[in-house]
Amino acid sequence: MQKKLVQSSLALTAAAALSLGSAFVASPAMADNGSEKLDVQSETQVQKALSDVEGVNAYGAKGGQLNIGVEKKTSEIKDLEKKYENINVTDGVKELKRHSENDVVGGAGYLATVGEGAGACSTGFSGWDGDGNPVVLTAGHCSKIIEKSGEITGDSTVDQTEKPKSAPANGGDGFQRSGNGVLGEWGFHSYGTGDLLDGTEDPSSAKDSDIDFAVIKVDQSKYAAKNGVTDWTSADSNDLSSSLETDITKVGAHKDGTVQKSGRTTGLTEGEVDSEYNDKFDYANVGGYWVHGFGVTSPADKPFSQPGDSGGAVFQGDTAVGVISGGGPLDEDTQFGWVADLDNSLAQSGVDFSLEKPGDETPEAPKAPVAKDQTIEPKGDVTGKAEAGAKVEVKWEAAKGTQAAGDDSETVKADKNGKFIVEGPKAEGTYKFSATATVDGQESKTTEFEVTVEKEETEAPAPVEREINVDPKEIVASDFVKEDEGVTVTVKGFDEGEKVTLKVASGPENVEGITLDETANENGAAAFSIYGTSETDPSVYLGKYDVNVTGANDTDEEKALAGSFSVVADEDGNGGGNDGGDNGSKDDDGNGDGGSDLPRTGAELTGLAAGAGLLVVGGAAVVLTMRRNKKN
Structure with a gap:
């Protein structure tokens, strides 16, 4: 699959190519080596510039910078870097492998069958469609029949869930059907939208609709959807729903920092969002197809994801941010995983997905507390307003880039006028605060605000007039x-x-x-x-x-x-x-x-x-x- 690139008629439009441009901070132009600047908004110029480049495995155009990732720098790549000052080439970027098992080896989550064969994947997030029917989100490539060549020849069939006790995440030996029956059938499912990448394509043909995303329409007669992500501690009981790591309250974009995943092969794991990589690339070559998403790194001996974790839930706190798409070793000490970002996948697919069953009557949540940015003296009062009598949980942590230290939390009760007060930090600096109100067991949205702690500067007394x-x-x-x-x-x-x-x-x-x-x-x-x-x-x-x-x-x-x-x-x-x-x-x-x-x-x-x-x-x-x- 390493042929030279030729000009393609499927070039990415300028708007799509720069879809995440606002999030990228461009590297300094290599003025010493380049004499031209490539117009990355011009499809013709991009196609022409990349016509002799082979083996592009990552691609992104952000902030006037064209970023490409290749396994090795060829002479053509080096010539390209010399010619254009705003082309950034990262070598050592390999084609990623799909995280699904094509052999019938057992797995946590569910089976996707292909004739007499099957592959194990993991469920992502449970919820409901617009009609109130239960659905499960997972990876799109689990829904496809994929030949060894990488060609997609049809769709797989959703089969049974597995016994959690037998899953690799629980130290089990192999996939055992749960006996609960077939999980359901495919609803929307997509894995890339272009042809199989063989090195002849223009990388700018990648587009936001290149997603690795699928929906399973759950058979309600056998299963019921339950919100939350399992922590795998109850696997021996074969009831993963009895011990959750977290409830999921919203779908959102990923943030820098720690990210978690739950899947049938490696269970509950942690990784770090690869900010440097994601600043360059929006797309990765996963098994021969572009997939829009973001990268995560983890130690090689504690991998974030492995084959069979495909479709597994990737989350930060109570926010669903993606499903596992693929990955592989970055070096002998580091494993790299690619996550299909859930917010983009839902937007591109048009899937109507809700974390709450439509029609379920729930008490109205209280209004979010009101608190403005404020400056206080050490251990001074931090104030805000909520509903009268509400329990208000106030949390704080030192803001990045400041000398402030320590984090803490305190729950106080708002008075009859709704005012609440907590004692602020002692150390000087800037802190990120949040306040969440609870009334009759219902929790409000969280209000975020900033508190600056500084000592009051005492002015020298004015000289007494003689x-x-x-x-x-x-x-x-x-x-x-x-x-x-x-x-x-x-x-x-x-x-x-x-x-x-x-x-x-x-x-x-x-x-x-x-x-x-x-x-x-x-x-x-x-x-x-x-x-x-x-x-x-x-x-x-x-x-x-x-x-x-x-x-x-x-x-x-x-x-x-x-x-x-x-x-x-x-x-x-x-x-x-x-x-x-x-x-x-x-x-x-x-x-x-x-x-x-x-x-x-x-x-x-x-x-x-x-x-x-x-x-x-x-x-x-x-x-x-x-x-x-x-x-x-």
């Missing part, structure tokens, strides 16, 4: 000479622990040069007290005093805080008090902003004797005394 408060602004001389009265200068807006300096910039008769130091408290505030000590002649203090306050951490651009107060004769006073002109307020304790915890540095202004000319002007010094008051 202010000065002089209290009072005017004081009568008789009060100024009282230690518990005097004038208090309060400032704020400095750094904790900063040295704050008050300087009397000017005073009556040019009094100046008085300097006081204090340390700002934890609130950045400091206070100073100024009063006179000459009670015998308070008049020596009459006049206006200007004060400036600076901090040790001041920059060159910062200006000193400025304030003033006046000492007036008793007969001229207005009762003292703060006129409110210096951005401050005096508390009940008399200490201004900052309260009684502010330090107060006192400055005593000691006047001269009455006959000494009061405050001497000019070169004479003003006699001053300073002392620190006790801190309030």
Whole structure:
């Protein structure tokens, strides 16, 4: 079957050739080797380019890239790679073998007979057609009479199911009819739609309708359909339906990751979806015919599928994704299996298939919970809404590509308003959450949402504006000479622990040069007290005093805080008090902003004797005394 390809009139249409193009991420073009770019949407160009290529066993055209898989790279293949920059050739891709047994050897599932011969296959998924009749989905090649040459010469006949106890999956020696009678008859069945591949075909003749898919119309007088996939643990009892791995709730497309299969030869197995392979190829050569689907790998000593598993159920969780089509060794350590994708097979066949029997009355399922993507602090509340009183199962796992770790689940009850709350993860990162509500035993659809856990960034407090408060602004001389009265200068807006300096910039008769130091408290505030000590002649203090306050951490651009107060004769006073002109307020304790915890540095202004000319002007010094008051 290794003849050179020639141009074919059965070329795939451009739309079909790119049917899964959106899922493919093209490899970088080999610009160093290629000088042309093939238009993969042109049937004529594709046919012409592949006219000298032989032995294509896998094919896919995605994202402007033409991917072909061959067992060996021939000189023609190498020339093709050099000529076109967007042709990607994968070697080591062999023709796959159909997973059915042509000998009468016994099997799990059912027999397909051909005259006096028979082959064993596996049932896939049970359900009902549009009229409510039970049906079983399986592989299309099980319905065909296939000669050793690969030619299809007719249809097989559905025979009996097998005794599970005798199946290879249970360690049995060979196929034994169950004695329950013939399972049913073929309904729709298809295995490829083109001619037998012999190496002369244009690979672009592959199309979405090339499926390996069949329906068995079950004899209701002997069998009843039951939803679910067996785990084979009850095989000794010959009742596989009594122990299920999972119920199947929907049909869907496969996803990357782990996939499971149940079949009569190898039982319940696991494999990994071959993402790299599937990014390139939509079709595989299975026994000489194109089959649309996807590849799965598994260890050679724990194969995902083997002959006799054909038609077996391939599923992810509760989702049916395909039936076993074929496979073979990839290398000495790895086995490769090809799965006919169920969503495409049902779409192409037009088969009306339901996982629930039409007409069966079931309670209405509750509405799916409502939960939006949300951002929380570690161990913060994750919230949503469901029907009042519903039990809500919330699950989460770390999203791919994040540093978050751990998965968990919790079931909570929605309150009378339908609100439900669970404590979120502790570790920072992004998590995939799901919520499913259950009411009266009926389960809702699952709602998926995303939760981001991050610590709240605390903003640095805005710097306190620097202010000065002089209290009072005017004081009568008789009060100024009282230690518990005097004038208090309060400032704020400095750094904790900063040295704050008050300087009397000017005073009556040019009094100046008085300097006081204090340390700002934890609130950045400091206070100073100024009063006179000459009670015998308070008049020596009459006049206006200007004060400036600076901090040790001041920059060159910062200006000193400025304030003033006046000492007036008793007969001229207005009762003292703060006129409110210096951005401050005096508390009940008399200490201004900052309260009684502010330090107060006192400055005593000691006047001269009455006959000494009061405050001497000019070169004479003003006699001053300073002392620190006790801190309030």
